[in-house]
Every structure is written in structure tokens, then in C-alpha cells.
Amino acid sequence: MTIVRADYVMCMNEDFEIITDGAVVFDTKIEAVGKAAALRDAYPDAEFTDAGRDSVLLPGLVNPHVHLEFSANRTSLAYGDFIRWLKSVIVHRDALSSTCKEICMKKVLDTVLRSGTTTIGAVSSYGFDMKPCVHSPLNVVYFNEVLGSNPAMVDALYANFLSRLEESKSYAKKGFVPAISVHSPYSTHPILAKKVLEIAKEEWMVVSTHFMESPAERAWIDRGEGDFAAFFEDFAPGSKPVNSAMGYLELFEGVQTLFTHATQATDAELSKMEEIGYITHCPVSNRLLGNGRLAVEKVNKLTVGTDGLSSNISLSLWDEMRAALWMHHDIPIHEVAKKLLRATTREGAKSLARDTGSLEKGMDADLIAVRVPDGVAETKDLALQMLLHVKEAEMVFVGGELVFG
């Protein structure tokens, strides 16, 4: 049993409770959370660690949407417009994925861990990131992705998907959970989507998908027009949209699904997504690719993801939350700060169906200690000051084990 004390314990429970001079007692799961003095009395044999002055204990962060396979990108890909970016991805795809292989991805995952993220949803196109994810101390929900809009290709694509899924299932363990990603309404034929969603239903898997990321996607799905029309004309002349927007969402009914981006979604679509699952906000990626901004004020079941380094400069959720603080300039800053912390802890955990994301008895002992540079005047300022100042965690525990710090 371990007991860690901190100046602040941010429980991330329903009430956003913050305990000053608090502590958390845990083994692989959390045993107790409360005032430090009382817990030291109650657990005299637990190994005691003090996170020190101006420290904050909180649940490890949850980043439910990361693409690791293009982690080599720094400045190769072109930003500003989704289709321009997509074309640059196609040009650089092979070079990027051959530049960041297993050692490189391990380093990337180590950076993610040190930043204070303890659980990720890794969206995998090729399976190149499978072994680094299996071997990482991070909790990984591993989304094997499928896509393809040509009905003639469905069987081949499904077979390829299935072999990756089976391989990932062979590694299944508490810290590595095989799951499924259906790419998007503009790229995935409903026959293919339905086939893989059947598996998700039968095997109770979590599912991830991209939805209404760009104005181009909106124009294509709604009217078969816009930049995607020209784009598809080059690859598959005569293409038409294979899904309607609402028809696509309905495919996911009955499956716990994370809908990512949704910057161009209508209110009815946002409601539908929240009915089915969660919405993942990737503010930096959306900004870099010219995709607009999710109306977070309309979303309750909100999670935050970094997307990949193919459309970001960092996989740290602290960096992502700082960017979101500026981007959502029209919402009072303390309100956004709390909403973002909820999204990156308890909501993220619920979206991935993990028993983590809050410091409450019975939860997995995934917790981190961070430090604010000075004390804060009032605890109501703590969330914002953390978002402004924290760059890296000082201690990271996953399943009760100290994996960094």
C-alpha cells in the first residue's frame, strides 16, 4: 500500500472537490482519498511519499485520440486547409512512417507518459504502433482502423483489418485493450462499417470514428460538392458520397463510440453523438488544418485529444488544454479550465470505458503529481493555474506502480 501526500488533491469527482493537504492511499486500485493527517493515522503501514510544496495530485490524464504512426512529422506536412494537408499526407506518408518506427514511437510514448497522460486511445492505420503500445506502461485502448469507400474492395479491406484486429487481440491485457476505428463518413463504405461494428457489438468493444472534421467533408456528405469532389475525381472518378451524415451516425447506435472533431456538425448531429457516446475535441489539429472550432459550450460528454503529430506540435494534453484556453476565448476562463480538466480525466476515462479518471475508492490507481510554481490564493484558481503552468508531471503512477518520477 502506498500513500502520497500533496498540498492539493484534485479528486475530479462529480463535485470537482479539491482537498488541501490531502492524500491518496492505493495499491493497484485506490483505497482512500482524504486529509493527509487522517489517512496517515488510518494507514500507518503504507509507504509514505510527499509530493512536496505546491504539489497537486490528480488522476492521470486521458487522451482518447492519438495517431502515433506519423510521429516523425515536424514541418513536412502543409497546414491551413484540410485537403491541402491530406494531399501532403499522401505524398509524405511512406517517408514519415518509415522515419518513426518502434524505437521512435517508444520515445514518443515516454514523452506522453512524462507529460502526465496515463491512458490513450491510439488510432492505428497500419498496426506499426502495435508493439510500442503493447510494451508501454501507458494504458492503451488500441483502435484498429478500417476505411475504404469502394464496395469492390470491402472484402480485402475487411480481411486486412481482421488480421490486425486478431493480432491486437493476441496481446490483450489490462493495459492494452483491442478496439475498432471506423475512419469517417467520407472514406468508409457503410457495408464495411457495418461488418466491423458487428464485431464491436458482439465483443463489447469501444469504437472511434472521425465525423464532420472539415468544411470539405460537410459539403461532400451533404451535397457531393466542394473540395472533396475534386479530390475524389483524381482517385476514383465518378465517386458519390457513400453515407449521409445522420445515416452514418445511426450506424453506431448501440456501440460506445467516440466521435472525433465534429467542428462542422449540426446541433442535431451533436445531440445524436452524445446520445450514442462521446465527442472528442482536438483543438490544435482543427486549427492547423483550417477546420474551424468545436462548439464546446454545446457539448457535455466532452473529451479532448491531441490527434497525431501529423497535425499537432505536441502530444501533451497540458499543451492542448493551454491552446484551448486561448481558442475558446469567449467562454469565461475558469469555466473552460474546469471543463477541460473534466474532459481530460473523468470524461475521457468514461469514453474509453476505463475505471480511471477520478480519485475515488475502487478506481485504478492511475494518478499523477504536478506542481504549480507558487501557491494559489484560492482553490478555485487552481485548475486555471495548473493549465497555465504545468509542462510535465513530477510523478506518474499507473495501476499503482510508479512509472515516472
Added chain:
Amino acid sequence: MTIVRADYVMCMNEDFEIITDGAVVFDTKIEAVGKAAALRDAYPDAEFTDAGRDSVLLPGLVNPHVHLEFSANRTSLAYGDFIRWLKSVIVHRDALSSTCKEICMKKVLDTVLRSGTTTIGAVSSYGFDMKPCVHSPLNVVYFNEVLGSNPAMVDALYANFLSRLEESKSYAKKGFVPAISVHSPYSTHPILAKKVLEIAKEEWMVVSTHFMESPAERAWIDRGEGDFAAFFEDFAPGSKPVNSAMGYLELFEGVQTLFTHATQATDAELSKMEEIGYITHCPVSNRLLGNGRLAVEKVNKLTVGTDGLSSNISLSLWDEMRAALWMHHDIPIHEVAKKLLRATTREGAKSLARDTGSLEKGMDADLIAVRVPDGVAETKDLALQMLLHVKEAEMVFVGGELVFG
């Protein structure tokens, strides 16, 4: 004579010219800018330095609005609302200014220099930052600030201001230029403002002022209402606004003035300010204090400042520009990137009446080398990639002298 080569030379001239495999030749002033090979032939005796792969040469950045005197703040001050923040400043003022004295401010200025800023406008309330500014290799336009809305106090406040101004004038040199700041329309009586503006006119000094920073300021100046009414009631019962908004701006006619914040300004006021001088945008400070966002799309004579660490987490203009990229999410990202780089170089320099801010023959040799992590596909992507990736300069020259790197 020195010649520095880089993969890209970002001239920051009128046309936003970028020279690939370029170089800059300089002594204390810039002698020539062009292709590296041609310049090496033309200046065979100049000392050659290569800034290396993926390097960019550009003018040193200009930060025309910094308060150094509260540099000790990390998390002591309360954010989210201007009046709440102001009250916390009053409570912590003495502690903060006694915690960051001359050595501390020297360190802060060194950080500013290493980030790639070569010219600042330092707004000084007390003169505590005078000597660090005098001794810094940075170019400093030193704004001695005056404020006071009680007419009975005008003479005493003016005398105090005058003694600071005189002291700063005793240190005047190329790299340290005494100047004047009139605090704001809500805090400075027009009699006091006029007296100091007379000096500015006679001695051709640049002037800085804050204008329409907060919704509270707007309500107070326009109607004598709002949070400032309650605030003044505590300090000086029966207070009334001492300036009208437009009346205040008119005080500055005929003086080169930097108007800072202007988040709550009307279109007519923005036009008036641009007629008289420049507008300084402090996006992070405005966001932290709940003051809204400047409509940068309406402003041509735009500069960018960090404000002080009393309302920011960094004095680096790269950090400030990155935050602005997210904050102005509704303007195409490449357009904002270029606008921000113009604002932090040529526009900033013009606002402070300095011969710097562009790499053109005859300008002061204030230039920096930075590095982007990889090459960029097209030079039109360079501005954005710099804003995304640069954290610190690799070489900093001020007046032709290498002061960092």
C-alpha cells in the same frame, strides 16, 4: 563586417520577401541582404558565419509593451476578471516588487533576449527596472509612467514623474531611450496627462498608454457605472470619470502614441488611434484578465506585446504569437501568422520609432537566427512553421554585436 548565411532570410520588408540560401552583411547597420553566394563574392573580407540547416534569419523581435516590475508573479495574482485581478495586484504589489529586484530583472531580460526579442518598450511604474534596462544589451524604450485621477495630487505626482524622467534621461543612449507613459483614461486626470504630453511634444518622445482594456473601463468611462464604480467607491468616494473616451484619445494628437489593449474600443476609436499612432495587442493578458479580444482584423498599425508576468506566463513573443494563432481561430492561419510576424518586427519597430524591424540596407543590425525542425515544403509555409516551433533564438545580434548564441 559580418556575413551570416541561412537557409531562409525573412526580410520583413514591405513585400514579405523570403530569400532561400540567403545572407545578411552588416556592421552596426545592415549593409546588404541577398543570395549567400553573391554576397560572399561581394564581401570576401567579411567574417562568415553559417546559421546552419533549416535556419531562418529575421529581424530581432520588438515587444513594445512589457511591465517588468511584477516579474516575480507566478500564481499569486487572481485571473478571470479585471477588477478581481487589480485588487490582487494592490494586495501583492509590494511583495512582488520586493521579490524581483535588479538581479531578478536582469535574468528576466536575459530570457527575453534569448527568445529573440531585441527591442522592448518597458512601461515603468516606479523606476525599479531602470538600471536593469540601462545595462541590458536589449534596445529599450523606457516609458516612465504617470497616473492619478485626483486633481489635488497632480503636482506631487507630476514631480515624482519628473524626477524619474530626469533620471532616465541621464542614462539616455542609443540602446536606452527615455519615453513617457500615461496610464489610462480611468486613472489619469487630463491636467496631468496634458502636462506630461507637453514634454513628449517638446522633446519628440514616444508615448504609451492603456486604452479600453476591460468591459469595466468601458462602463465607467461611458456611463460612470459598473465594477469600477464600486472599486473607486472604496478608494475615493464620489469619484466620477475624469475623461471621455474620445476626449482622452484627442489628448494624444500630435504625439506618436502606442495604444495598448483596445479590446473594448469602438470602430471610431480604433480609427482615431491608428490616425495618431499604433495599437498594441496583448492577447494572453487580455484573455487571462477576462478582457475580451482585440479585433485584429480591423487594425493595420498593429503591434504585439506580452504585457508583464503579472498577467502572462511568458515574455517570449513566440509564445505570445502561438497563443494568438489559437485565439484568432476565425482568421485563416497563414494570414494571422504573417500579420503577427509583421506586428512583432517592422510594425513594432515603427511604433517605437526605431530603425530596426526589417532586414534592409541602412537598418540597425538587430537580427536573429532561429531554426525550424525540418525544411518546409513551400516558403509560404515558413511563417506559420516558425510560429509553431520556435522557442528560442540560436543567435541574437543587437547593433551588429552577437549578444547570444
